[in-house]
Amino acid sequence: MEILRKLYEMTAFSNLLDNPAPLFMLAVGVLLLYLGIKKQYEPLLLVPIGFGVILANLPGAGMGIVPGDFIELGDNKYMNLFEIAHEYGIMNFLYYSLIKTGLLPPIIFMGVGALTDFGPMLRNLKLSLFGAAAQLGIFTILLIAIAVGFAPNEAGSLAIIGGADGPTAIYTTIILAPHLLGPIAIAAYSYMALVPVIIPLVVRMTCSSKELKINMKEQDKLYPSKNVIKNMKAVKIAFPIVLGIVIAFFVPTSVPLLGMLLFGNLVKEIGANTLRLTDAASGPIMNAATIFLGLTVGATMTSDVFLDLKTIGIIVGGFFAFAISVFGGIFLVKGYNMFAKKKINPLIGATGLSAVPMASRVANEIALKYDTKNHVLQYCMASNISGVIGSAVAAGVLISFLG
Amino acid sequence: MSENFELALQLLGIGMVTVFTILLLVILIGNTIIKFVNRFIPEAPKVVSSRGRSSGGISSGKMAAIVAAVQMATNGKGRVTSIEKE
Numbered sequence: 001m002e003i004l005r006k007l008y009e010m011t012a013f014s015n016l017l018d019n020p021a022p023l024f025m026l027a028v029g030v031l032l033l034y035l036g037i038k039k040q041y042e043p044l045l046l047v048p049i050g051f052g053v054i055l056a057n058l059p060g061a062g063m064g065i066v067p068g069d070f071i072e073l074g075d076n077k078y079m080n081l082f083e084i085a086h087e088y089g090i091m092n093f094l095y096y097s098l099i100k101t102g103l104l105p106p107i108i109f110m111g112v113g114a115l116t117d118f119g120p121m122l123r124n125l126k127l128s129l130f131g132a133a134a135q136l137g138i139f140t141i142l143l144i145a146i147a148v149g150f151a152p153n154e155a156g157s158l159a160i161i162g163g164a165d166g167p168t169a170i171y172t173t174i175i176l177a178p179h180l181l182g183p184i185a186i187a188a189y190s191y192m193a194l195v196p197v198i199i200p201l202v203v204r205m206t207c208s209s210k211e212l213k214i215n216m217k218e219q220d221k222l223y224p225s226k227n228v229i230k231n232m233k234a235v236k237i238a239f240p241i242v243l244g245i246v247i248a249f250f251v252p253t254s255v256p257l258l259g260m261l262l263f264g265n266l267v268k269e270i271g272a273n274t275l276r277l278t279d280a281a282s283g284p285i286m287n288a289a290t291i292f293l294g295l296t297v298g299a300t301m302t303s304d305v306f307l308d309l310k311t312i313g314i315i316v317g318g319f320f321a322f323a324i325s326v327f328g329g330i331f332l333v334k335g336y337n338m339f340a341k342k343k344i345n346p347l348i349g350a351t352g353l354s355a356v357p358m359a360s361r362v363a364n365e366i367a368l369k370y371d372t373k374n375h376v377l378q379y380c381m382a383s384n385i386s387g388v389i390g391s392a393v394a395a396g397v398l399i400s401f402l403g
Numbered sequence: 404m405s406e407n408f409e410l411a412l413q414l415l416g417i418g419m420v421t422v423f424t425i426l427l428l429v430i431l432i433g434n435t436i437i438k439f440v441n442r443f444i445p446e447a448p449k450v451v452s453s454r455g456r457s458s459g460g461i462s463s464g465k466m467a468a469i470v471a472a473v474q475m476a477t478n479g480k481g482r483v484t485s486i487e488k489e
Contacts, residue, residue, distance in 0.1 A: 125433045132419075132426040139415040146411040155411065227437050230445040238436045246428060251421060386426055393425045397418045401410070 015059035021303035022057040028306065029053035029298070032186070041193030045166065045294050049186060052298020055091065063091045064302040068178060071096065095296040100178065104293045105171035106260040111286025112167070112388070113264025114278050116356070118239055119232060120381035123225075127348055127379060129332070131386030134352025135394045136328025137162030141321035142398075150313065153177050156398040158314050161188045162321025163391025164195070165354035170297065171257060172395045175403045182301035183311045187318035195355045196362045198319075202326040203366060207346045211334075212370045214345040216379045223342040236269040247393070253403075254396030258389065326350050329383065351380040354387045461486050 008014055016023065032050030036043040056064035066088050071079045085093035098104050121128055138159045145155035157173040157180050169188040173181050191198065203212070229235055240262035248255050264281045267274040329349030337343050347363040360380035367376045461469075466486065473481045 122433055122437070125430045128426050128429050128433075129423070132422040135422045136419065139411075139418045142418075143408070143411040143415055146407045152407050152410055227434060228441070229437050230441045234440045234444050235433075235436050238440065239433060242432050242436060243429060246432060247425060250425060250428070386429060389429060390422050390426055393422050394418055397414065397421050401414055401417075 012059035012061075019059075019303075021307060022059055025057035025301065025303045025306060026054055028301070029057065032298075035190075035193070042189050044290055045189050046193065048291055048294025049189065049298040052091075052295040053182075053301045054298075055295070056299035056302050062089045063299055065092055065095045065296070065300040068100075091296065091299045094292055095299065098292050099170075099174060099181070099296050102171055102174050102256065104289045105167035105174075106256045107289040108167045108286055108293065109257050109392075110260040110264035111282045111289070112356075113240075113261035113266075114268045114282035114286075116261070116265055116268075116385060116388070117381075118236060118265065118269075118385060120378045121385045122229065122232070122235055122239065124379055124382040125227070127344070127382035128386035128389075130329045130349045130383040131352040131388075131390040133332035133349060134325045134329035134383070134387055135163060135390045136331075137321040137323065137325030138391070138394045138398075140324050141317050144320070145313070145317055148313065150310070151177075153402045154180055154310070156402040157184050158317045159321055160184075160391070160395055160398060161191065161314075161318035162325045163354055163387075163394055164188075164192055164322060164325065164359070165388060165391045166192060167293075168257060168354070168391050168395045170293065172398055175399050179305065180310065180314065181297060182305055183314045184318075185297040186301070187314050191318055191322045192355045192358070195353070195358045198322055199326055199350050199359060199362050200366060202323050202330070203347065203350055203363075206327060206330050209370055211337075211346050212367060213374065214343045215371060215374045216345055216348075216376055217374075219342050219344070233269070233271075237266065240266040240269070247389075251393050251396040251400070253399045254392045257392040257395065261388065261392070322353075325353055328352070345374075345376055345379070347376055348379050348383050351384045352387045352390065353384070354391045356384045356388060357381060359387075360384045 029050050029052075032046050032053060035041045036046030036050055055061065070088070071084055071092075073079060079087065081093055081097050084096050140159075141162055142155050142159035145158050146152060150158060153176040157169075157177040160169045160172045161184060163169065166185070166188050170181065170185050173184045177184075244255075244259055244262040247258055264278075267277040267281060329352035330346045331349070333344050333346040333349035337346075345367060347367055351359040351363045353359050360377055363380045364375060364377040367374045469486060470483050473483050
C-alpha cells in the first residue's frame with residue numbers, strides 16, 4: 001500500500017487533484033496552438049507561446065516562471081543565474097537572463113529593421129503623420145484603465161497593446177509590470193493576428209464608400225510631389241543614421257528599440273558589403289530570439305497569474321486600444337481632407353498601426369473591393385512603417401513617466 | 404485615484420504631442436536628407452553598362468524594372484550588362 005501511495009505521489013495526478021486549475025491552462029495552451037497551426041494566426045509566435053503555456057502548466061514539471069520576489073535575497077540582492085537554474089529550472093534561467101533583462105525585444109527589433117524598407121515612407125513622407133495619430137488608442141486606454149482601477153504602471157503596459165507591436169508591448173511590460181507579461185503578450189499577438197478583422201470593422205463603422213474610393217495615384221497625378229528622390233540608396237543609408245541620433249536626443253528611452261531597428265535597417269541598406277550581418281539579423285538571430293521569447297513568455301502564464309480578473313481587463317482593454325488606434329488614424333485623415341486639396345484615402349490612416357505589413361495588405365484589399373484599380377499598398381506602408389516608430393516613441397514616453 | 408487620473412491625462416497630452424513631434428521630425432529629417440542627396444550626390448551608381456550586346460528596343464521603364472529586380476534578387480551584387488529580346 002505504501003508503495004502504491006508513493007507511486008501515486010510520484011506522478012502528476014496528485015498535483016492535479018490538489019489543484020485542477022492547470023488543466024484550464026493546458027486548454028488555453030492547446031487553443032493557442034490551434035490558432036497558430038490551423039488558423040495560421042501569427043504562427044511564428046503563437047506556436048511557441050502556446051507550447052510555453054503547456055510546459056509551464058504541466059503539473060510537477062517545474063517549468064513555470066516564478067515571480068520576481070522568489071529570486072530576491074533581500075537588501076536589493078538577487079540570485080545569480082546559476083542559482084536560478086539550479087533552484088527553479090531551465091525555463092526560469094532563460095526568462096531571467098533573456099526576458100527580464102530586456103534583451104530579446106530589441107534583438108527582434110534589429111531583425112525587423114533588417115526586413116523593413118523605408119522606401120515607401122520616404123516617397124510619401126507626409127503620410128508618416130498618420131502613424132502618430134494611430135497611437136491615440138494607447139493613451140486613451142491608459143486613461144480608461146486607470147479610471148477602472150489599474151495601477152498606472154499596469155495601465156501603461158495594457159495600453160501599449162494599442163501600438164499593435166508585439167516586441168514593443170513585451171519590452172514595455174518587462175519594465176512597467178512584469179507580472180502581467182503573459183496576458184499582455186498574448187493579447188498583443190492575438191489582436192495583431194486579428195488585424196484582418198479589426199481594421200475592416202472600424203473602417204466600416206467610420207468611412208463612407210466615397211472616401212474609400214479616393215484613388216491615391218490619381219491624386220498624385222493631380223497634385224504631384226515636389227520631392228523627387230534622385231539617389232534613393234544614399235537617402236536610405238543616411239536616413240537611419242540621422243534619425244537614430246536625433247530621436248535619441250528627444251526620447252532616449254525609446255533608443256533600445258528604435259536604435260536596434262535603425263541599425264538593422266542600416267546594414268540592410270548598405271547592401272552587399274554587410275550582407276552577412278543582414279542575413280544574421282533577419283535570419284538566425286531573429287528566429288532564435290523569437291523561439292526563446294515565445295516559449296518564455298508562454299511559460300509566465302501559470303494558472304495563478306492568468307486566472308485573474310485583470311486578465312479579462314487586459315483582453316477587453318487591448319481590443320479597444322487597438323480599435324481606437326485605428327480610429328485615430330482615420331480621424332486625422334478625415335480632418336486633413338476637410339482642408340486639403342489633395343485628398344487622402346482614410347485607409348492610410350487606419351494603417352498607422354505597427355502591424356507591418358499585414359495592416360497595409362488588409363487596407364489594400366478593402367480599397368480594391370471599392371475600386372479594382374485603386375492599389376493603396378505603397379501609401380499604406382508609409383503610415384504603417386511610421387507607426388512602428390510612433391509606437392516605440394509612445395513606449396518610451398510611458399517608460400519615462402511610469403517606469 | 405484622482406492623482407493617477409491626472410497623471411494619465413497628462414500622459415495623454417504629453418504622449419500624443421511627443422509622438423507627433425517625433426514623426427514631424429521624421430518628415431523634416433527625410434526631406435532634408437532628400438534635398439541634400441539630390442544636391443550633392445544626385446546619381447546612384449550606374450548599373451547598366453553599354454558594353455556587350457545591344458539593349459536597344461527596350462523602354463527605359465522596363466530597363467529600370469529589370470535593373471531593380473536584379474539588384475533586389477542579388478542584394479546589389481549583380482550587374483545588368485546587356486538585355487536582349489528573343
